[in-house]
Amino acid sequence: MVSLLRNQKVRNTLLQVVYVGSLAALVLAGIIIARRNLAEQGITSGFDFLYKSTGWDVNFSLLPATANDPYWWFFLIGIINTLFLGCTGLILATLVGTIVGLARTSANELAQLLGRTYVDIFRNIPLILQVFFWYALITHLPTPRAAHEAWGLLLTSRGLYVPAPNVGGVAMALATSAVIAAIALPVWLGRTSRLSQPFGQRATIQLAGAAAALACAAIILVVGRLPDAPLLDFPALQGLNLRGGLRVPPEFSALAIAIAIYGGSYIAEIVRGGFKSVGKGQMEAARSLGLSPWRVFTLVRLPLALRAMLPILANQYVWLMKATTMGIAVGFTDFFMIVALTINHSGQTLEVIGILMGGFLAINLSLAAVFNRINKAIALKGNQLRG
Amino acid sequence: MEMVIVAPPAPGRLEDLKRRFFATPLQALLSLISLAIMVSTVWKLLNWAVFSAVFTTSGGPEACQAAAGACWSVIAARWRIILFGLYPFEEQWRSALACLTVVVMTVLSCIPAFWTGRRIALVWGAGAASYYVLMKGGVLGLSYVGEEAWGGLALTLFIFVTTCLIGFPLAVCLALLRRSELPWISRTTGLIIDGVRSLPLISILFTFAIVLPFALPQWLAGDKLYRVILGSALFFSAYQAEIVRGGMQGVPAGQEEAAMALGMSYWQRIGRILLPQAMRNALPATINQFVISFKETSLVVIVGFFEILASGNAAYGTGEWRFAYVEVYAFIAFIYFVFVFSLSRYGAFLERRMAVGER
Numbered sequence: 001m002v003s004l005l006r007n008q009k010v011r012n013t014l015l016q017v018v019y020v021g022s023l024a025a026l027v028l029a030g031i032i033i034a035r036r037n038l039a040e041q042g043i044t045s046g047f048d049f050l051y052k053s054t055g056w057d058v059n060f061s062l063l064p065a066t067a068n069d070p071y072w073w074f075f076l077i078g079i080i081n082t083l084f085l086g087c088t089g090l091i092l093a094t095l096v097g098t099i100v101g102l103a104r105t106s107a108n109e110l111a112q113l114l115g116r117t118y119v120d121i122f123r124n125i126p127l128i129l130q131v132f133f134w135y136a137l138i139t140h141l142p143t144p145r146a147a148h149e150a151w152g153l154l155l156t157s158r159g160l161y162v163p164a165p166n167v168g169g170v171a172m173a174l175a176t177s178a179v180i181a182a183i184a185l186p187v188w189l190g191r192t193s194r195l196s197q198p199f200g201q202r203a204t205i206q207l208a209g210a211a212a213a214l215a216c217a218a219i220i221l222v223v224g225r226l227p228d229a230p231l232l233d234f235p236a237l238q239g240l241n242l243r244g245g246l247r248v249p250p251e252f253s254a255l256a257i258a259i260a261i262y263g264g265s266y267i268a269e270i271v272r273g274g275f276k277s278v279g280k281g282q283m284e285a286a287r288s289l290g291l292s293p294w295r296v297f298t299l300v301r302l303p304l305a306l307r308a309m310l311p312i313l314a315n316q317y318v319w320l321m322k323a324t325t326m327g328i329a330v331g332f333t334d335f336f337m338i339v340a341l342t343i344n345h346s347g348q349t350l351e352v353i354g355i356l357m358g359g360f361l362a363i364n365l366s367l368a369a370v371f372n373r374i375n376k377a378i379a380l381k382g383n384q385l386r387g
Numbered sequence: 388m389e390m391v392i393v394a395p396p397a398p399g400r401l402e403d404l405k406r407r408f409f410a411t412p413l414q415a416l417l418s419l420i421s422l423a424i425m426v427s428t429v430w431k432l433l434n435w436a437v438f439s440a441v442f443t444t445s446g447g448p449e450a451c452q453a454a455a456g457a458c459w460s461v462i463a464a465r466w467r468i469i470l471f472g473l474y475p476f477e478e479q480w481r482s483a484l485a486c487l488t489v490v491v492m493t494v495l496s497c498i499p500a501f502w503t504g505r506r507i508a509l510v511w512g513a514g515a516a517s518y519y520v521l522m523k524g525g526v527l528g529l530s531y532v533g534e535e536a537w538g539g540l541a542l543t544l545f546i547f548v549t550t551c552l553i554g555f556p557l558a559v560c561l562a563l564l565r566r567s568e569l570p571w572i573s574r575t576t577g578l579i580i581d582g583v584r585s586l587p588l589i590s591i592l593f594t595f596a597i598v599l600p601f602a603l604p605q606w607l608a609g610d611k612l613y614r615v616i617l618g619s620a621l622f623f624s625a626y627q628a629e630i631v632r633g634g635m636q637g638v639p640a641g642q643e644e645a646a647m648a649l650g651m652s653y654w655q656r657i658g659r660i661l662l663p664q665a666m667r668n669a670l671p672a673t674i675n676q677f678v679i680s681f682k683e684t685s686l687v688v689i690v691g692f693f694e695i696l697a698s699g700n701a702a703y704g705t706g707e708w709r710f711a712y713v714e715v716y717a718f719i720a721f722i723y724f725v726f727v728f729s730l731s732r733y734g735a736f737l738e739r740r741m742a743v744g745e746r
Contacts, residue, residue, distance in 0.1 A: 012569050015572070016569050016572055019572050020571050033601070108418055111418075114425060124682075124723065125723055126685040127682075129696060129720055132716065136712040140710075322587035322588075336589060339590075349601055353598055356586075360590070364585045
């Protein structure tokens with residue numbers, strides 16, 4: 001027996017079995033105890049509850065939702081809400097971050113100072129505090145009767161009212177995909193015609209493609225609008241409340257603003273790092289070829305910086321998606337809040353926690369997969385461009 | 388031959404300004420826009436926070452509401468609840484002293500003289516112990532105050548310190564397990580680390596606070612505060628483990644091979660050769676992680692703790708100070724800013740200091 005323990009191979013196997021086994025036993029014991037505890041409360045395990053109606057309502061949904069809808073539908077709504085808030089925050093944060101990051105890398109010392117102050121202030125205050133702050137600010141705005149009005153937007157304590165297009169759902173979806181195509185088309189054209197055309201022509205083709213797609217979107221909107229109604233529906237005061245337009249609830253705007261500002265300060269640092277990593281020689285070479293400053297920026301500096309930024313940016317985006325779980329602090333029904341509410345109402349703790357983990361794993365993995373693809377597609381081939 | 392470098396004639400002050408800010412029309416425009424933003428923001432902020440602000444509580448909330456600027460009276464009236472939560476009024480000096488202990492501890496651990504494993508453990512162990520005794524009492528003639536009465540800044544600091552204290556050794560263990568040569572050990576640990584990292588912290592805190600009691604036998608469930616701290620420590624250690632592992636990968640393989648050739652045992656190799664060098668490599672990222680985890684302690688407000696954010700909400704949420712939410716949030720933001728900014732500046736300084744040797 002002792003000689004067997006002296007054998008390296010036997011000992012290693014034993015160690016591994018003990019380690020994995022004890023972890024598995026711990027998890028298993030937890031699950032068994034939990035099942036017994038839940039059974040005592042009259043909760044049967046299993047996923048049948050997904051088809052029961054919830055009996056409670058969500059305050060924000062892109063899909064139709066009532067209290068009669070089943071749990072699985074609410075989980076779907078939660079995931080879509082999380083993705084919607086995450087994408088909105090991601091786009092806004094990238095915009096803010098790009099502007100601030102460019103200010104920090106600019107040659108102008110005043111702009112640098114401005115960018116640095118922004119990053120130093122907003123990066124060092126916890127996100128949830130910023131969410132609370134914006135939420136308090138928005139809910140303390142005047143009531144609809146005394147709303148602030150600017151450019152057709154109405155700022156009230158019940159949310160932000162924006163003009164909405166009077167367009168049917170199908171037309172809206174078509175128009176949205178046309179806009180997405182307008183963004184994707186130039187990229188695709190740029191990739192396929194990389195070597196065959198000189199720079200000038202390529203840009204013209206790309207612009208033409210984007211313009212055509214945008215025109216398509218406009219035509220779809222005009223054709224698909226609801227009969228006898230103006231194209232844009234402006235919010236207006238009617239009695240004590242506002243009618244028309246689209247209401248952006250305070251929960252959503254507070255979260256989107258906070259994520260944009262806080263995430264923007266992190267992205268600004270990533271942008272700055274990306275631009276700093278571009279070798280001086282690259283820019284000097286471009287300038288000595290006689291390229292204009294704008295060309296140096298768009299053809300040399302930006303593409304190289306983008307490649308350096310992208311992997312770090314992907315991590316930041318995953319983080320941003322996870323930050324949408326702050327929704328529960330102000331009552332925005334994101335995926336996590338739906339999970340928490342479901343546990344409270346149905347008591348199906350173990351199953352719901354499983355769904356939560358699966359959901360976030362799926363979101364993270366798909367984001368990572370998308371960015372890996374992009375990363376691979378734009379990576380420099382060979383080793384011709386170092387330093 | 389002697390080279391003489393002649394400095395170009397120093398430009399006049401006006402010339403200098405022109406060169407720096409108005410070199411091209413675009414630069415001039417950028418300068419003017421930046422200047423306009425800066426001046427207007429600073430002026431508005433100063434006007435709000437200082438010139439037309441109310442500082443005393445003498446007028447009560449009414450005088451405050453009438454003023455155009457900030458109402459700092461709410462802080463003057465409610466600072467105790469923000470900093471100490473519901474801690475008994477006469478005992479709040481203990482809470483303050485405990486906060487000071489944490490600050491001293493943090494400052495001490497920033498001094499290179501304390502950067503040996505034993506000393507840093509001693510500083511943090513002693514700090515946490517004296518914090519605990521001060522807050523909880525029951526010994527040395529201090530009256531007993533249960534955890535449910537802890538709150539405000541003191542609770543925030545307690546959660547932060549215990550998270551680090553539990554999370555750091557756990558992180559080192561996880562990192563060592565992950566780089567183990569036994570495939571099943573490293574794979575399982577990798578799975579745990581990546582699993583925890585892919586989840587949002589709130590969901591982990593929620594699971595530990597509300598779901599875990601179901602999965603534990605009654606005698607093991609313990610207080611909710613300690614369960615949440617455990618969850619937050621687990622989250623911290625998953626991230627920190629990757630940082631430590633990165634630091635270990637930066638140590639040349641020859642170091643460990645040399646140690647093996649000298650006949651050192653596994654623990655000697657880890658404790659005397661690998662970890663000291665790995666920690667040095669990982670130091671900047673580690674400080675960054677501390678900063679992040681300090682900010683993230685604020686999330687415990689969601690599982691119902693009365694830490695500084697919740698006590699801030701309570702400070703303006705009740706009765707007559709309902710309008711003064713901006714001031715309260717500004718005050719809390721300032722407290723966070725002081726802690727986080729000084730820590731991150733220190734991290735940046737350290738990074739520069741350590742880069743000196745590698746040039």
